[in-house]
Amino acid sequence: MVLGSIQKTLYEVLSVSEDATYGEIRAAYKSAALNTHPDKGHTTLESSVPSSELQEFLSMQRAWEILRHPASRADYDKQLQSSRQNIEIIASEIEIGDMIVESTADTVELLYPCRCGDYFSITSCELGDMGILVSGDGEVEQQASDSSSASVVLGCGSCSLKVQLIINETL
Structure with missing residues (x-):
């Protein structure tokens, strides 16, 4: 997983702080999933879902998959911290x-x-x-x-x- 300086963090994707609890992350995910899920408009993924909306949903889904597990979240946090230290502006x-x-x-x-x-x-x-x-x-x-x-x-x-x-x- 490569972290870029322009790319949103997984925490930003879910609109939570980096010290958010599991419950806060879960609530943010559920809310975002209800609002961005492709089935919300009763369409299929292949049909009329704009690619930006699909990308937003997939980004939110990926964020949840990583942040919900303590081990993968800890790995992500280490990579995020490391990427911030390596950036020389x-x-x-x-x-x-x-x-x-x-x-x-x-x-x-x-x-x-x-x-x-x-x-x-x-x-x-x-x-x-x-x-x-x-x-x-x-x-x-x-x-x-x-x-x-x-x-x-x-x-x-x-x-x-x-x-x-x-x-x-x-x-």
Whole structure:
């Protein structure tokens, strides 16, 4: 079972919360089944049931089949959680020139403000580990010879937002 970021969750299909009890899921299923069942209009599946209505009914049926059993629901919940953790939504792309430079005697820290009030940050040591040398004023002095540009995804210190730092050598 593959979970997509655009696709509705099984909980959304049944219009219940993810912490819904079995009774709440069962009641939502029964209500949805009464409202969306193809026999409601006394038609056959092959005849005049629009495909969108049939898809809605089949999605609701699939949701019930998985969420009604504790073991399959637990498996689904694990997959749902995993899919949410693997999604990296990049808010924007930034360059080193967009960042605030804070220098100390032995390191340079590059900061970019996040909309939550905290910062995205990376240090010259972290960049050095990637083969990128940064001067005290935040200019790229040298980077690995295999490319003229590189990028790294930075996470905010407080929220889940991420930005992609594009690093172009200024030589």
